[in-house]
Amino acid sequence: MAQHVLQPARPSRTASIRLNTLTTRTLVYLLVIIGAVLSMGPFFWTVVSSGKNINELYRYPPTFWPDNPQFIKNYVEVWTVVPFGRWFLNTTYVTVMSLIGTVLSATIVAYGFARFRVPGREAFFFVTLATMMLPVEVTLIPTYLLFKEFRWIDTYHPLIVPAWFGGGAFNIFLLRQFIMSIPLDLDEAAKIDGASSWRVLWQIIVPLCKPAIATVATLSFIANWNNFLGPLIFLNTESKYVLAVGLRYLQSTFAGGSAVVSRPQDHLLMGAALMVALPCLILFFVAQKYFVQGIVTTGLKG
Amino acid sequence: MSVQPATQSAAVAAPESKRRRRWSPMQRREAIEGILYLSPWIIGFTVFVAGPLIASGYLSLTKYNVLRPPQFIGLNNYIFAFTKDSLFIPSIIRTFYFALLSVPLAMIGSLLIAILLNQKLVATTVWRTFYFLPTLTPLVAAALLWRWMLNPDVGLVNYLLAQIGIQGPGWLASTTWAIPALVLVTLWASVGGSRMIIFLAGLQDVPKEMLEAAEIDGAGTWDKFWNVTLPMITPTIFFNLVLGIIFALRTFEVAFISTAGGPARATWFISLHIYQNAFVSFDMGYASALAWLFFLILFLLTYLQFKFSGRWVFYAGAR
Structure with a gap:
């Protein structure tokens, strides 16, 4: 199953004549x-918007590059107006702890x-497979x-322990x-040499499973980093927020009602949204090879 | 055919002889070790899946506001949902309307991208990355980003539409256009993702000999796609369709962030209705009943798809 590498289809000779x-x-x-362009356009527009000042942001027709770029000022402001750094650490903590739990326990099971x-x-x-169909709302x-x-409400346990x-x-x-x-x-050769099943797992199975484990780790990272409903329900204190919920908080703050700001500040919101998305995008570049393969193997065998 | 009776009787006899056979110490040891390895999931499944499932079934028959102990009221919650709750049935209809718009577009979009990326292209990885990145963006961030793009007055989308002489709609601020706008956001955030990659893998499994044979018989590009490729990838289409429908009907984040169910409840989906009743009104009994109704709808829909899949899904390996 692991050999299923995505390659562009090689057309037959007759077909390639037509295709060419x-x-x-x-x-x-x-x-x-x-x-x-449709895929990447919104990213480009977000970057442009995040570097404008408030007046240029609401100008019509819009400018396609800021007249007076103030990227640094805006991005610094995001980190000072809300505890963005704190949220970043919280999210990292929750994501890493869940990731370790997921990789260890899923491998053992x-x-x-x-x-x-x-x-x-x-x-x-x-029954385990059937649980994938179960909507979270029910449980x-x-x-x-x-x-x-x-x-455990307003702690990170509900977000970490189940993993x-x-x-x-x-x-x-x-x-x-994969196993x-x-x-x-x-396995049997190692057992004849006297290895316990626990040793077989760690010294034979796990080293051979590295691509699958990398896929699980990547998927788990992305799922936890992006998780919104869980943190929304289980966390109440602002300083304990994770980024996804923090973004939503930032949105309601910037909508104008709060004392901190008097008018919508969409340029800061765009900068914040980009920074929240960035770790997942970087991770994709690092783990791309395994990631695509993992989806393919499970998709086909499912 | 003549072999069948023999295999049948063997199949009947096998479980009996297994039951009669006593377990050897080695088999017992293997079973015990296996249970130990499975134990994290046995506990996790009991505590976080099966237990809550039963509990929510019970809660759905009670009145429970967290402060006082649950009070048994029979099927009253279910009756209330259908007779007195003026938001429930419209929220279901709205959710289905969203799915009806988004699922076909998402399926066709993903398949189209997969077909394009299946051609011999220069720098396939680069293109694949371009299509994949939106699907990695946290939905909260995607919703915010598109809220800004779809701003009726100064948004990029309406500006570009104005350039070609179209007066753009109010998008998320309009009761008519709010759901199509959410469809647009969802499409951007999912069309190039795992669904597309699964299609791509399906396309690459279509036997080359079959396409070549069709070509020798004089089939054109379109004939080959319609009569060879499409039937061969029906299992992939089915897999994506089942998951796509569930995914669409469960839409929550995008609506919660972009519109909070508005304007005038135009995007008040069933998932928002459950969330509101459970975690804003803390009407846990009623919310559990809503969750179960939703679950039954999803289950029924998935069941029907499997039941009727035999009519159009073609498994090359099936006998």
């Missing part, structure tokens, strides 16, 4: 470029599903009440599929 006719190729590139004959295993695995209310009972218990059906599924593709002979 100038008009077709021009049309294809034209469409690809239009699509890319997936190993259990892939390698041990336990009565009822197939049924339980099927959210009792979960909230449970965490309230634990006195340490399996790390979610999708991640278990992805890792289990099943590793030949059993390797």
Whole structure:
């Protein structure tokens, strides 16, 4: 399954003659470029807007590059007007702690599903897959009440602890599929040499699973960094916010009602939105190879 | 055919002999070890999935405002939803309207991008990255970014429309255009993502020999796509469709940030209605009933899709 690398399809000789006719190729590139402009345009516009001053921002017709760029001033202001740095640290903490929990527990559980004959295993695995279809709304209310009972509201535990218990059906599924593709002979050879199943997991399975683990880590990072509903419900204190909820807070502050600012400040909001998105975009460039492959393998086997 | 009776009786006999066989110490050891490895998920599943599922089923039959203990009221919450709650049924209809607009566009858009990226292009990785980046943007950030782009007075979109002589609508401020605007935001934030990549993988699994054979028979580009490629990727389309419908009906963040359900409740989706009842009004019993109704709708819809999939989904490996 891991060999399924995305390559542009190689057209057959007859097809390539047709494809290479100038008009077709021009049309294809034209469409690809239009699509890319539509995808990247909003980013460009956000960057431009984030460097304008408030008067230029609301000028019509809009300018396509700030007349008096004040990027640094605006970005510094975002960090001072709200505890943006604090939110950044909070988000990093929640994301990293959940990521560690997800990777560790999903690997262990997936190993259990892939390698041990336990009565009822197939049924339980099927139920696990079914949970992927379950809307969060159904379990959210009792979960909230449970965490309230634990006195975990307004702490990070509700956002971190569940990740340490399996790390979610999708991640278990992805890792289990990957472990099943590793030949059993390797396990058995190690066992004959006297290795315990725990040692087999860490010294044989995990090193071979690196691409799948990297995928799970990347997906988990992005999911947690972008998580909005959880932090919205479980966190109340401003200084404990994570970035996604902070952005929303910033939006309502800048809408004009608060004492801090008297009129909408969309240029700061745009700068803040970009900074929130940036870590995920950077991560994508670092992990691109694994990331795309991981989606493909699970998508196909699903 | 003649082999079948034998295999059948073997299949019937197998579980019985398994049941009669006593477990060897090694098998028992394997089972115990396996349960230990599975235990984090057994606990997680019980505490965070199965337990809450049962609990919310019970809560949906009660009146519960968190301050006082739940009070059993039978099916009253469900009856209330259909008879007295003037927001519930419209919110369902609105949610379906959103899905009806967004799902076909999202499917066609993703497939189109996948077909384009499946051509022999220079710098495929670069293009793929361009299409993928919007889908990595946190939805909250995407919603804010588009709120600004769609500003009726000074937004970029209406400015560009004005350049070609079109008076742009009020988008998120208009009751008619708010849902199409949210569709636009959702499309931008999802069309080049995992759905597209799964399509791309599906396209690359279409056997080249089949396309070549069709070509020898004189099929043109369009014929080949319609009669070979499309039938071959129906399993991929089905997979994306099932997930896409669930994803669309659950839309929350984009509406919550862009419009907060407005203007005049024009984007008040079922997910917002549940959130409002649960975490703003703290009417946990009623919100649980709403969540269960929503869950049943999703379940029914997914079930029907699987039931009717046999009519149009073609599995090359199926016998």
